[in-house]
Amino acid sequence: MESPIEGYLARIHREISELKDGKPYSTIPAMANVNPDNFGICLTTVDGYVYEIGDTREEFSIQSISKPFTYGLALADLGLDKVDEKVDVEPSGDSFNEISLAEGTGRPANAMINAGALTATSLIKASGGITRIKRIVNTYSAFAGRELSIDEEIFASELEHGHRNRALAYLLRSFNIIENDPVPVIEDYFRQCSVLVNCLDLSLMAATLANSGRNPMTGKQVMEILPVERVLSVMTTCGMYDDAGSWISTVGMPAKSGVGGGTISVLPGQVGLAVYSPPLDEHGSSVRGIATSQRLSQDMELHFVRAARVGKSAIRSSYDISAAPSGIRRGDEAMDLLRDHGHRARVVELNGDLLFAGTESMVRELSSLNDEVELIILDLRRVDEVADVSMRLLAEVRENLVADGRELVLIDAEGTLADAFRDVDRDVPTFDTRTAAVEWCENRLIETYGTELDLPSRVNIAQCPALSPLSDEDIQKLADRMEDRTYNDGDVIRRIGQSFGGVFFILSGGVTTSVLGPTGHRVKLTTLSAGMTFGELALGSDDRQETTVKATGKVTIKLLTADAISRLESEDERLALELWKALTRDAYTRVDLYLRETAVRIRD
Structure with a gap:
């Protein structure tokens, strides 16, 4: 299934491709013949996932985007104080x-x-037999995660036509800012600007800065956090030159542009963005690069004020329901069917904040699910803050799922994402607890794949799974001791705190069990239907009922009362023992399901 983020990038790529303003850089002849229609967008997350659209593998010269990386190398070599003696950190406005x-x-x-x-x-010196320019290119390569090279034609053209930069270098030498012969410095500067990169390289370089200096693809710590912190600070205030104020207001990310047509933006802790498009504005920045960055910042809420927290995956755990069933006691055939088809329903547990980074990880997880997954349970109980972008993207995910014949199910007691589905064509199934959501999915799977196993609306006492170990004769002897009970919709059958009242066997209809939650609201735990039992677990809780049981619709029940059980134990010890063995087996089955669910949570 296509990710909404991929679809979004494709859409804005089409729209922004229509911008025809600006012209490619022509001061350096070797760069003048570039195709002005080249346009690529690449977004790389701090865990190394790449979204790309357009001309992302077209190579071009890095130009001024080299500056923050060389600056970072100087800071790593000499420390902040030594570098500050030679170059300030103030915006020039020029x-x-x-x-x-x-x-x-x-x-x-x-x-x-x-x-x-x-x-x-x-300030970069040769070291260990490695020349200055080789050290610089090696640093760029480590940031990009591949070996980069210098375009000799562009270098030669820079060398021939870079008169203003020559003048600046000699002026710096006159102040002893450059302490030695400026000619080798000029040549190495032209060489670093002539390094060939593509849009993917730049997005990885930006993502490495976003990831505190660790390349998210290679795992290599390319630069320590102190120089990275300084580099990003200077990029924030100075990276876009005399357009820096407008940039930080509308985009809100540390950035750097280059006359080769590249633009990078860094959202620390979350993503690195790169755009390639040669036509430039009057500030020397890519017209489409600026437009794309502004759109992404606005639509995806990437401005540092909105996305100030460190981004990390919102996925706490992901598992199919066969690893953690609902705990509802079903017949053996139904259990076999759920073991065969449980992988078709998957629980995705989220936690933390759904800002851009968290939303991206959620969308990526949902979009990459195996085609056999038909039911996706999104557990939102541990989610704190939800950004508007999360609402929009999740609504798109849900539309894509429906188009593929799948269903999104929510565990959302607080209504965290209620607004995301205001205009949907049908209700999104929403539950307060994981058990209730999984039970709903189990029932759907049984309805879909168990043509002979549709959940029965009525059973006789012999069809109750808890009594399956007993002979027909013994079941009939127990039935003779049972009382018939009928309840209407909403009737409370058992209340929390009541003493053990016997074992209830549901013959038709259904009941819900619930407890009071921490906020005082009642939390639904399970729905029990025909063939299921309740009441016996009170024996393990000081003979006290732990939940409230309420009828949903009309319910008929066979009740083996506490008094009837007491008489059975005195009158027919063998049958009483068989009953308790059967109920114990049933209880252990439920405990096993609970332990399997707990194991899934501990593992993840």
């Missing part, structure tokens, strides 16, 4: 190639403008 040097000292305003980037490059 375009990328302005002089912006402090009066008297010549210190560049920040490492994102060209003067500051040249300074950062000069």
Whole structure:
């Protein structure tokens, strides 16, 4: 099933492709002949999942997007104080190639403008026989998760036409900001700007910054958190040059653009976004890159004010119902059917906040479920905050599921996602407890796959599973000691705290069991139908009823009262023993189901 996130990216890619403003960068001749229609979007999560659409594998030169990564390498080599002596961290308010040097000292305003980037490059030294430019390219490669290379044609063109950068380098040398011959610095700076990347590379580089310096694909710690923190801080205030104020207001993520057409954005702890489109605006940034970033930030609530918490998977656990059944006692044939088809119903437990990162992990899980999964139970009981984007995406997931002939079921006692389904064509089954939701799914599976096992509306006493170990003769002897009871819809059959009243065998209709929840509201636990029993578990609770049992519809019952059981024990010890063995077997079956459910929760 297609993920709503993939569908969304495809939709905005089509829409933003219609933007024809801007022109590709032409100051460097080797970059002037690029196809202006190239357009790719790539989104990588901090756990390494990639969404991509368009021209995401088309290579282009990294240009100024190299600056934060070289700056980070200088910080890692020398520490913050040493680097701060050479380059400041203040927004310049100027375009990328302005002089912006402090009066008297010549210190560049920040490492994102060209003067500051040249300074950062000069601070990188050869080490262990590895040249400066090789160390720089190795760092980019570690961020991208693959070996990158330099485009020699673009480098030669930069070298021939980069007169302003030469002038800046010599000016920096005059202030002793660049301490040695500026020519090798200029050449290495041009080389770093000529490194070839694609949109996927940039999204991984951005995701590595978002993941505190650890590449989410390779698992390698490329950069420690202290330089990453500084890099992202400077990208926030300075990465978009004289458009930084507008960017942080409308997009709200640390970012960097390059005249090659690339744009990266970083949402720390959650995602890295990269866009590739060559036509640039007057600030030297990609027109479609800015439009895409603004749309994603608004639609997916990626602005740092909205998505301030560290993002992690919202999936607490995922398992099919055969691993954790409802605990409802069914006939052997029905149990066999559920063992064969239980994998068709899956429980997905969520926890934490459903902001973008949590929502993405949820959507990814639901969209990637095996085609055989027909019923998806979404357990929302441990979810705290829910963003609007979660509502929209989950509604789309549900539409896709219905189109595939599947059903979404909610465990949502608090109504956490009620608004997401206001306009759906039919109700989304919603339950207060996991047991009730699983029971509903079990019944659906029995109805669908058990043509001869549809849940009976009426049984006789001999068909009650709890008595299946007994002979027909013994069952009849017990039936002779039972009383007939009838209840109407809503009648309370047993209340919490009542003493043991006997064993109730349901012949027709159904009952619900419930307890008072922590907020004082009644929480439904189970629904019991024809053939099932209740009442006997009170014997394990100081002879006291632990739940309230209420009739749903008209109910007929055979009741073996506490007095009848007492007389049976004195008059027919053998039959009493067989009864207790049968009830014990039934109780152990329920305990086994409970333990299996508990094991699933502990494992996950």
